[in-house]
Each structure stands twice: as C-alpha cells, then as structure tokens.
Amino acid sequence: MPVEERVATRGRLWQECGGPRGGGWAGLCSWNGPGGRRSRRKGRVCFWPARPGRREDSPSGGQSGRPVTVAAGGCGFLGEHVVRMLLQREPRLCELRIFDLHLGPWLDELKTGPVRVTAIQGDVTQAHEVAAAVAGTHVVIHTAGLVDVFGKASPETIHEVNVQGTQNVIEACVQTGTQFLVYTSSMEVVGPNVKGHPFYRGNEDTPYEAVHRHPYPCSKALAERLVLEANGRKVRGGLPLVTCALRPTGIYGEGHQIMRDFYHQGLRLGGRLFRAIPASVEHGRVYVGNVAWMHVLVARELEQRAALMGGQVYFCYDKSPYKSYEDFNMEFLRPCGLRLVGTRPLLPYWLLVFLAALNALLQWLLRPLLLYAPLLNPYTLAVANTTFTVSTNKAQRHFGYEPLFSWEDSRTRTIRWVQGVESSSQ
Ligand SMILES: NC(=O)c1ccc[n+]([C@@H]2O[C@H](COP(=O)([O-])OP(=O)(O)OC[C@H]3O[C@@H](n4cnc5c(N)ncnc54)[C@H](O)[C@@H]3O)[C@@H](O)[C@H]2O)c1
Numbered sequence: 250m251p252v253e254e255r256v257a258t259r260g261r262l263w264q265e266c267g268g269p270r271g272g273g274w275a276g277l278c279s280w281n282g283p284g285g286r287r288s289r290r291k292g293r294v295c296f297w298p299a300r301p302g303r304r305e306d307s308p309s310g311g312q313s314g315r316p317v318t319v320a321a322g323g324c325g326f327l328g329e330h331v332v333r334m335l336l337q338r339e340p341r342l343c344e345l346r347i348f349d350l351h352l353g354p355w356l357d358e359l360k361t362g363p364v365r366v367t368a369i370q371g372d373v374t375q376a377h378e379v380a381a382a383v384a385g386t387h388v389v390i391h392t393a394g395l396v397d398v399f400g401k402a403s404p405e406t407i408h409e410v411n412v413q414g415t416q417n418v419i420e421a422c423v424q425t426g427t428q429f430l431v432y433t434s435s436m437e438v439v440g441p442n443v444k445g446h447p448f449y450r451g452n453e454d455t456p457y458e459a460v461h462r463h464p465y466p467c468s469k470a471l472a473e474r475l476v477l478e479a480n481g482r483k484v485r486g487g488l489p490l491v492t493c494a495l496r497p498t499g500i501y502g503e504g505h506q507i508m509r510d511f512y513h514q515g516l517r518l519g520g521r522l523f524r525a526i527p528a529s530v531e532h533g534r535v536y537v538g539n540v541a542w543m544h545v546l547v548a549r550e551l552e553q554r555a556a557l558m559g560g561q562v563y564f565c566y567d568k569s570p571y572k573s574y575e576d577f578n579m580e581f582l583r584p585c586g587l588r589l590v591g592t593r594p595l596l597p598y599w600l601l602v603f604l605a606a607l608n609a610l611l612q613w614l615l616r617p618l619l620l621y622a623p624l625l626n627p628y629t630l631a632v633a634n635t636t637f638t639v640s641t642n643k644a645q646r647h648f649g650y651e652p653l654f655s656w657e658d659s660r661t662r663t664i665r666w667v668q669g670v671e672s673s674s675q
C-alpha cells in the first residue's frame with residue numbers, strides 16, 4: 250500500500266476517533282486488541298558485523314561498522330535514561346544522535362566519552378529534519394511524543410506530534426536505509442478503555458476491548474499501528490524494515506514530573522496527601538531504568554531476532570508491586586515526609602466526578618487567558634479509578650529481558666531523587 254494511501258487510511262481511522270479533521274471528540278478509535286498486529290515477512294535480514302571494523306554491505310552505520318543510534322525524544326524523562334543506558338551498556342555503539350525539540354544542558358557532559366554524541370535540535374513533525382537526523386544510522390529508538398492527558402496541548406497538536414511525527418520517523422527509516430525501529434508505545438494503547446473495563450494482570454494476548462476517545466491514547470494507538478504495519482517494508486538498499494513497539498505501564502523514577510508535582514502538592518498541604526482512589530484499584534507501574542534497559546536490549550537484539558521480534562509489541566514490566574496509584578506513590582513520598590490521609594477515599598466518587606468536570610470547564614473558560622491544567626480531570630480520574638496491571642514474560646521469552654533494577658533498588662533510587670527535588674527547588 251503506497252504511503253499516501255496508508256496515511257489516508259489512518260486519517261480515516263483518526264476521523265473515526267473524532268480527531269482534528271472530525272471536529273470534536275465525538276468519535277472513538279478502536280484497536281485490534283492487545284496482541285497488536287503480527288506481520289511477518291520472510292526476507293534476508295542484514296546481520297550487523299559482530300566485530301567492529303568489518304563493514305558488510307549495510308548502507309548505514311558508524312565509521313568502524315558499529316551501529317549508530319538515534320534516540321528521538323532523547324531529552325525527555327524516559328529518553329534521558331535511554332541515552333545514558335545506551336552509553337553505559339551498548340559496547341558496540343560508536344555514535345549516538347540525540348534528536349529532540351528541547352535539548353537538555355546535561356548533554357554537554359556526554360561529549361567527553363568514547364562514543365561520539367551528536368545533539369540535534371529538531372521536530373519530528375518536520376519530515377526533512379527527521380530524515381537528516383536518521384540518515385546513515387543503524388537503529389532508531391523513537392520515544393519522542395506529547396504525553397498530555399491534562400489538556401495542555403490541542404488534539405491536533407497531539408496527533409501531529411504522536412502520529413504524523415511517528416509516520417515521519419518511519420518514512421525517514423525507509424528513505425535513508427535505516428533498518429531497525431524501536432517505538433515507545435504505551436499501555437494506553439490497550440486501556441483503560443472508555444467503558445472503564447479493568448485489565449487485571451493481563452498480557453500482550455489478553456482479549457480486551459481497546460476503545461478510546463481521549464486524544465492521547467488514540468494517538469498512541471494509531472502511531473503503534475503505523476509502526477507495526479511498517480514492519481517488512483523495504484528500506485533504501487532493499488533490506489526489510491524491522492519494527493517493534495514497547496508498551497510501558499506508568500513509568501516512575503528519577504525525573505518523573507508527576508511524582509514531583511505530587512510531592513510539591515503534599516508539601517503545600519502540610520505534608521499530607523488525601524486519598525481519592527480506593528486502595529483496591531491496582532495500577533501497573535514500571536521503573537524508568539528497566540524501561541530504558543528494555544529499549545536498549547530490543548535495539549540490540551532486533552537484528553538477530555528479526556523474524557521473531559519484528560512487528561511485535563511487548564509490555565514493559567519489572568517487579569514493582571501492584572498497588573493503587575496513590576499507594577504506590579507513597580512508597581517514595583512517605584520516606585520523604587508525606588503521609589496519605591484516609592484508608593478510603595475522603596470524598597464520594599460522585600463529588601470527585603463533579604470536581605473533575607468543574608476543572609475541565611474551568612480549563613475551557615480560562616484557556617484564552619491562561620493554561621489551567623490540574624491533575625484531576627475526567628480522564629485522569631477515570632484512568633486512576635480503573636485497574637490496569639500486566640503480568641507477562643513475553644519480553645523474557647523473545648529476547649531474554651530481565652529487569653536490570655530490582656524493586657528495592659528502583660525504590661531507593663526514586664526516593665533519593667525525590668529527596669533531591671526539595672533541595673533543588675529551594
Ligand atoms: N511517562 C510515562 O508514564 C509513559 C508511560 C508509557 C509510555 N510513555 C511514552 O514514552 C515516551 C516518552 O515519555 P516521557 O514520559 O519521557 O515524556 P517526556 O515529555 O518527558 O519526553 C518526551 C520527549 O519528546 C520530545 N518531543 C516532544 N515533541 C517533540 C517534537 N515535536 N519533536 C521532537 N521531540 C519532541 C520532548 O521534548 C521530550 O524530550 C512517550 O512516547 C510516551 O507516550 C510514557
């Protein structure tokens with residue numbers, strides 16, 4: 250299917266979503282279930298020279314024939330951990346290109362190491378900028394995106410970045426000959442759905458009615474579909490594109506802005522947070538270091554296991570405990586002096602629904618004057634109140650993934666970071 254027809258088809262899908270071209274968000278977008286699409290193509294896969302220095306007939310790669318990687322969105326919460334993990338744990342890396350709309354000051358410290366680090370300020374919505382960054386690389390790790398469930402960005406912008414931006418990354422790989430693409434998808438491609446159905450310790454093959462209305466999950470579902478359907482396309486040079494999508498649940502760890510927001514909220518409330526969600530609602534969480542490690546492992550193994558991994562989705566998981574969103578956050582905030590008031594929600598659910606709706610109304614009324622984007626809105630309340638946990642070992646079975654960080658280590662690292670948040674904000 251030619252590219253323009255492929256994007257047009259997605260465009261129709263997006264309109265089903267009630268997306269930008271469809272006016273309001275009256276529509277729904279549906280997905281073909283948690284297993285994602287499997288499209289396996291037979292074809293010769295170019296095996297990257299295992300030993301640096303031997304260049305085979307691969308059109309892309311660093312000077313000594315070792316892989317060059319592009320980390321699109323490499324300055325974000327997850328992206329920074331992926332960048333640091335690549336530099337620490339990918340011995341074959343000769344060049345790392347970090348492509349992001351907003352380059353971080355911390356990048357300068359990376360330029361003194363043995364790996365050539367190139368920071369590229371660019372926009373994934375600009376196809377030519379993406380193509381220029383991707384040209385000559387071996388693998389792209391695409392974590393760039395607008396993670397917005399608070400109404401900060403318009404549905405059009407979310408679509409443009411998350412869907413069109415991902416399409417631009419795919420086309421850049423095809424046009425420049427990059428053969429491997431790892432995409433950071435999300436649990437939200439699956440759920441929670443608009444009906445509030447729980448997803449209790451499910452896996453990549455668990456049946457679930459993945460129906461969404463909110464711009465963010467819709468955009469992630471569409472982008473993931475584009476990535477999986479691109480698997481097997483011929484890239485420049487005639488080799489097949491090998492793609493893979495990773496679905497983290499709620500990521501936590503050093504640099505997590507929402508955790509920082511909860512901490513500051515608690516400090517403002519005299520060291521207290523007030524329970525709004527029943528403790529019985531389980532929410533899947535995964536440590537950012539383990540998510541980064543899974544990305545690095547997939548980028549490394551994708552060429553050797555293309556037939557097995559190409560076109561596949563994998564949930565990101567580790568040994569983080571199953572808890573409600575608020576109770577899980579208290580694992581880190583309690584040692585930092587906060588306490589969660591109430592063993593049950595202090596407000597009745599109907600009042601929370603009313604307050605969430607009021608926040609949405611205020612956001613709409615105030616938009617011409619200022620951005621009002623509180624944590625509580627109809628969507629975040631619904632997500633927080635719906636059990637969504639995963640239990641799977643697909644990543645372990647397919648490419649030998651094991652969490653790099655134990656729960657205890659993940660917890661300690663996150664606590665240390667939260668403790669540093671207060672001193673860094675003073
Ligand atoms: N945070 C989570 O809990 C979570 C969970 C599951 C999946 N994800 C996915 O992981 C990815 C990273 O999420 P995050 O939490 O690190 O978000 P983040 O906002 O911290 O990082 C996103 C990065 O993408 C960059 N970016 C945004 N728009 C861009 C554009 N137009 N061009 C180039 N770069 C652009 C941003 O500058 C930022 O550095 C996203 O795709 C998100 O959907 C996040």
Ligand SMILES: CC(C)[C@@H](O)CC[C@@H](C)[C@H]1CC[C@H]2[C@@H]3[C@H](O)C=C4C[C@@H](O)CC[C@]4(C)[C@H]3CC[C@]12C
Binds near residue numbers: 398525526575630
């Ligand atoms: C105000 C209360 C109701 C409070 O408990 C709300 C919490 C709410 C802000 C978070 C609850 C669940 C979070 C989401 C979840 O962890 C998974 C996500 C997928 C990822 O791709 C993006 C982030 C997120 C949507 C995450 C956002 C914050 C919550 C909704």
